[in-house]
Amino acid sequence: MSISNKNHPAPYVSLLTSILFGLLFLFFSGCTIYQNALPPTADLYVAAGKSPADPATGFAPVFVLPEPEQSYNRIGKVGAQMANGKEHITIDPDQPVIYFGRFAFSTGKGTYINRIFRVHFRNIPFSLVPFHLAAGNNVGLLVIVTLNTEQVPLLVTTVNTCGCYAAVIPTVSLPPGAYPKNWDKKQQSIYGEVLPGSLPAYTVDDALLVTVRPEVHRVMDVRVVKRSMLSDKKYKPADMMPLQSLKTLPLASGMTTSLYYDTWPLRGHVKGSIKLWESLLLSLVSLDFYVGMDKEYGDTVVSGNPFYTSLLPWNRHASDMNNFAGFLRFWGWRL
Numbered sequence: 001m002s003i004s005n006k007n008h009p010a011p012y013v014s015l016l017t018s019i020l021f022g023l024l025f026l027f028f029s030g031c032t033i034y035q036n037a038l039p040p041t042a043d044l045y046v047a048a049g050k051s052p053a054d055p056a057t058g059f060a061p062v063f064v065l066p067e068p069e070q071s072y073n074r075i076g077k078v079g080a081q082m083a084n085g086k087e088h089i090t091i092d093p094d095q096p097v098i099y100f101g102r103f104a105f106s107t108g109k110g111t112y113i114n115r116i117f118r119v120h121f122r123n124i125p126f127s128l129v130p131f132h133l134a135a136g137n138n139v140g141l142l143v144i145v146t147l148n149t150e151q152v153p154l155l156v157t158t159v160n161t162c163g164c165y166a167a168v169i170p171t172v173s174l175p176p177g178a179y180p181k182n183w184d185k186k187q188q189s190i191y192g193e194v195l196p197g198s199l200p201a202y203t204v205d206d207a208l209l210v211t212v213r214p215e216v217h218r219v220m221d222v223r224v225v226k227r228s229m230l231s232d233k234k235y236k237p238a239d240m241m242p243l244q245s246l247k248t249l250p251l252a253s254g255m256t257t258s259l260y261y262d263t264w265p266l267r268g269h270v271k272g273s274i275k276l277w278e279s280l281l282l283s284l285v286s287l288d289f290y291v292g293m294d295k296e297y298g299d300t301v302v303s304g305n306p307f308y309t310s311l312l313p314w315n316r317h318a319s320d321m322n323n324f325a326g327f328l329r330f331w332g333w334r335l
Contacts, residue, residue: 001163001286001309001319043211044068045230046075046096049237052204052227057100057240059115059145059153059204062230064211064221073214075119075238078138080249080257087257089138089249089271091122096236101243101298105324107335109178112154114324115145118161118243118297121217132216133292134164136275138259139217140294143210144324146335153202154178154335158195158210158219159309159321161270161294162278165190165218166309166321168333171199180332193220200224243298260296260303268305270294287313298322 048060067073074093081088101116119141126135140161146154154174159166167190170179185198193213202208202224211221246259261269269290278292285291291311296303300322309327310319321327328335 001166001291001311042066042068043234044074045233045235046098046238047207047235048098048240050240052207054240056102057098059147059208060098060100060117060240061143061145061208061210063098063119063238064209065214066211067214070214072122072125073212073217075121077239078120078246078249078259080251080259082251082253087251087271089259091120091138093122096238097241098238099241099243099246103298103324107325107328109335111149112335113147113149113151115147116243116297117143117145118246120161124216127215131277133277133281134160134162134216134275135277136273136292138270138273138294140270141212141217141219142297143208145208146324148173155333156199156208156222157321158222160218161297162273162275162292163295163307163309163321164292165193166331167193167195167219167222168328168331169196169199169222171201173201174335178333178335180334190219193218195219195222246296264304266290266293268296268303270296282311286311 044065046063046065048057050057052058063075065073071093075096076091076093077095077097079090079092081090099118103114103116105112105114121139123137124132124135124139126132142159142161144157148154152173153171156169167188187197188195205227207225207227207230209223209225210219213220248256249259250256259270261267261271270293273294274290275292279289282291283289295305295307297307300306300320306316306320307322308316308319309321318330319327
């Protein structure tokens with residue numbers, strides 16, 4: 001999530017809060033200002049096991065995972081087990097899975113389809129140098145491809161499943177009037193990561209490469225390439241499973257459980273994903289002790305938990321990505 005002073009009647013309060021957060025961020029992660037580089041040949045390319053043109057899973061990205069020898073850098077299958085009478089969520093990095101969904105939304109200009117792709121990692125390891133603010137377990141990442149009614153990609157949105165580091169990247173197919181004012185089509189900076197300001201037009205026959213930074217699992221690069229260019233890369237097919245399956249994880253007893261807590265105060269959060277450092281450093285700014293915890297994505301009414309993308313508490317609902325049309329409007333998009 002990001003800090004923003006939109007829609008707030010006392011801008012100076014927001015400014016002070018932004019300065020406080022900025023100082024904290026620079027102090028703890030000043031050594032992690034990254035620049036993009038071409039993925040080395042040792043990276044693991046994880047792609048949908050089904051055909052790219054499959055109507056259910058079409059436009060699924062190819063996840064590029066550097067340093068795959070470390071298990072926490074590989075996406076995995078979400079499971080659950082009982083140990084010592086307690087339920088535990090597991091992520092198996094030896095079984096890559098991409099969870100998918102499809103949601104429609106409308107604005108005053110038309111109706112659009114979001115293709116949702118969700119992946120999970122075992123953890124972000126604790127580290128003081130460099131400092132990993134988001135260290136914790138069961139962390140995830142979303143890639144959302146927004147299509148028009150002609151199945152043409154208009155936007156690619158990436159965000160960690162805590163609601164952090166949201167980035168919206170338009171394709172050249174997006175109508176000019178839908179951009180935020182003064183949009184830089186060359187690049188955008190997302191808290192140290194430099195991502196494209198636009199992407200070329202593409203179809204299901206192309207590959208959307210999403211490169212994930214090792215350890216911290218932030219998106220460090222997004223690009224479109226011809227799928228044929230990847231034929232010599234190290235591929236590993238991923239199973240494709242519906243998002244709903246995350247709510248029916250099988251247990252050895254024959255029962256099922258959900259990836260998400262279903263009771264207050266943690267309802268809608270990923271089980272076991274509390275982030276100690278974020279709670280200590282950002283809960284006052286956000287007025288949310290569970291800031292940084294990964295969340296369910298879909299419907300705030302159902303989950304009871306807004307997928308907010310701005311840390312400022314007065315923007316919590318306006319920046320809620322579960323209301324995708326409102327989320328775009330909040331960040332200046334005019335789709």
